[in-house]
Amino acid sequence: xxxxxxTAARRVPTWPLYIVLTLPAVAxxxxxxxxxLGVEPIKALEQExxxxxxxxxxxxxxxxxxxxxxxxNLLKFRRMLxxxxxxxxxxxxxxxxVLDVQILxxxxxxxxxxxYITVGMAAFILMIPLAVTSNAWSIRRxxxxxxxxxxxxxxxxxxxxxxxxxxxxxxxxxxxxxxxVVAILVSLRFLPTPRRRASAA
Numbered sequence: 105x106x107x108x109x110x111t112a113a114r115r116v117p118t119w120p121l122y123i124v125l126t127l128p129a130v131a132x133x134x135x136x137x138x139x140x141l142g143v144e145p146i147k148a149l150e151q152e153x154x155x156x157x158x159x160x161x162x163x164x165x166x167x168x169x170x171x172x173x174x175x176x177n178l179l180k181f182r183r184m185l186x187x188x189x190x191x192x193x194x195x196x197x198x199x200x201x202v203l204d205v206q207i208l209x210x211x212x213x214x215x216x217x218x219x220y221i222t223v224g225m226a227a228f229i230l231m232i233p234l235a236v237t238s239n240a241w242s243i244r245r246x247x248x249x250x251x252x253x254x255x256x257x258x259x260x261x262x263x264x265x266x267x268x269x270x271x272x273x274x275x276x277x278x279x280x281x282x283x284x285v286v287a288i289l290v291s292l293r294f295l296p297t298p299r300r301r302a303s304a305a
Contacts, residue, residue, distance in 0.1 A: 106175045113177065118184045125188045128156055129195060146203045150196055154224075157192035158268060158282060160185050161261045165289040173292075183238050186257070190235040193228055193264075220270035227263035230256050258290045 132152045135141045141148035164185040170176040205211050214221050234254060236242070243250050265283040272279045 110175075110177050113180065118181060121181070121184055122188065125160070125184075126191075129153065129192065146199065150199050150204065153192050153196040153199060155268070157189050157196060158261075158264050160189035160192060161257075161264055162282070162285060162289065164189065164257070165261055165286065169289060169292045187235060187238055190231050193231060197224075197228055220267055223263050223270060224267040227260050227267060230260050230263070234260070258293065261286045262290060 132141070132149055136145040136149045139145070141152075164182055167178045167182045167185075170178060201211060205214065215225050216222070234256060237246065237250060237253060246253065262283075265279070265286040269279040269283050
């Protein structure tokens with residue numbers, strides 16, 4: 105099964121996935137314009153874009169544990185998932201800035217006053233250098249520093265999940281599940297691989 109997945113993954117090009125992963129945003133925008141997102145379409149659009157970005161970040165986090173512990177190699181899709189996650193976070197932020205708040209002074213006040221916005225904005229700012237350097241030229245140019253820089257991905261994912269938890273009104277299970285999943289996936293990075301555990305024993 106593992107070999108079959110690895111063989112199939114090598115044959116799948118990444119560029120069609122950019123198109124496929126853009127379709128949900130197009131669908132939500134259409135629903136928002138046609139009244140399909142309920143009585144508060146702007147809030148609903150914000151939530152859908154943000155939650156989908158978090159899902160993409162989680163999928164990206166799954167790639168390394170799958171390779172280390174299951175031998176499933178999906179590394180070729182990690183850059184695509186990261187860039188699409190950044191695109192959805194940017195759209196999420198743009199909807200909030202342009203359609204929701206609209207007043208420039210209020211935006212800065214909200215960033216300072218509301219913890220969930222502060223955390224979300226911090227995650228977005230940290231994603232910018234990751235997105236800018238997600239190319240072969242940056243990997244060659246930065247060398248070992250590129251790997252150190254992209255370890256920020258773990259912090260971005262934790263901040264994104266925390267943003268979702270803080271955003272939720274009252275006690276809600278779903279945001280906590282996202283946070284727990286992210287925390288588990290990040291912690292797996294610090295576990296030795298089965299081969300290392302066997303040699304240590």
